Amino acid sequence: MTTDPLVQAIQRVTPLSAEEQRELLSCRSTPRKFPVHYHLAAPGTPPGVHLLLSGFACKYTMLPNGQRQIVGFVLPGELCDVRSHLTGTVDYSVRTLSAVEAILISHDGLAALLHRSNKLLRSLWLLSAIEDAIMRQWLLNVGHRTAFERVSHLLCELFTRLEAFGLTTQGSCHLPITQADIADAVALSPVHVNRTLMELRRSGLISLRQQRLTIADLPALMNAAGFEPTYLRAHGVADPAQRAGSFPGVDVLRRPDSSPVPSSRFQ
Amino acid sequence: MTTDPLVQAIQRVTPLSAEEQRELLSCRSTPRKFPVHYHLAAPGTPPGVHLLLSGFACKYTMLPNGQRQIVGFVLPGELCDVRSHLTGTVDYSVRTLSAVEAILISHDGLAALLHRSNKLLRSLWLLSAIEDAIMRQWLLNVGHRTAFERVSHLLCELFTRLEAFGLTTQGSCHLPITQADIADAVALSPVHVNRTLMELRRSGLISLRQQRLTIADLPALMNAAGFEPTYLRAHGVADPAQRAGSFPGVDVLRRPDSSPVPSSRFQ
């Protein structure tokens, strides 16, 4: 039972008791297959909470001029739209990037469970907090990094996330996304993504063909991208007591005006 | 009691009972003044949850090359880092943009209260969900909009948010942020922000001097920016029952492959 993907997805941030696991699994539907380019959710409509068992998806929004901005990828093993049971809707679309197998978590069952379980509620909040940390990095990416750094950073992120699910083998992973998808994620034109990938290949940093990414020198790529993997880790504080008392309030932050936090690399 | 700013901040998304209000207020500290350019939080350290009573602040992160990306503004009346009690830390810095008066919400008191109150927990989650929706818009801004649209969009956002707190008077509001701040928010250089503001002034759309923004024609500005204010509204579903049953599952979304949601303007 502990190997169930739904339980695993949540246990990334919080360990669950056998009872909690059992309750969680009762909201689960049977797995279902979706084709490529299938919409799992659309803005304004109440989406379900999906758990991807295999395949990739992306969350995106359209601009009036027809441009598409991908605001996040959904990888196998990950939950999608965990926050939707709160807001009722999402303000983006979710579309599969490959053939996908997913299970739908019952909205009503989940809502009832979350009303009962404070712990599960904050676990899901923590999961969505990780998504937001990723999006904050994307904002840095698009705003201040060069094309080379943007693409490198995205590849580092995807590889690291896949690694957490055991979906990589010796620096290599399956990556069923097109260069146009990368372009819409890092806000570059497809042709410039292509040029950038060629440059990454010529640099000997990566190999990417037939939906397989191989990173020759991960530390070098991370360095080139300015990638710090810490933001992907769920540093949740399950027990609030472990945090209390170690800092005497806000006063430790007294720093009237200095060059802001010179030690941190880019956070 | 219902006019307390802390209660008001949360009642933007969920109505609270008198009992809940009382409990909430018990975690509140006395107001405190902070000077301009004071750090309220720094990455890696446990920040407090602040409520701004007056003045502006911003959340930002630094890049290795010394560039600064502002990832969000904190306006008077708004809570800051409501999620920090979950994660223990934040991955950005928070700095005042003007002199600020704020109250610090006790971490321990809040944690205890949130462990008791499922409802309050999801209220705070909803509030942070709005912040995330704003950040998603910023990603669109930086990724796909022109300088003119970016600056316009930011001004629309700030004005609309201030309006919700009654901090505007006939198309005008106090805006104590520099052009360099705007530049770091929309990922432009300060000089180009200046040129863009000059263009906005010449267009007769806005006036901005001595920390006072006046929007001559808000609909026109919104249109120029591609601004849709809906994402700022807390469309939370307080009662999960009101959502259930109106849609027969995911099948309403069956849209094997169409031009994605042509009706929506830019979401």
Added chain:
DNA sequence: CGTAGCCTTGACCGCCCTCAAATTATGTGG
């Protein structure tokens, strides 16, 4: 085997950046 989508490469252009300096606000101490 054909077709459609994806990848690749070249040429040219424009938005925005950088560097630099002048002007105007802001704030502080005498």
Added chain:
DNA sequence: CCACATAATTTGAGGGCGGTCAAGGCTACG
């Protein structure tokens, strides 16, 4: 209240990163 220092705004000139347009080659799939 003024003199001064510092920060913020404004304007100009020139350059580069990445976009757009276009065409050819490759891959996948029916």
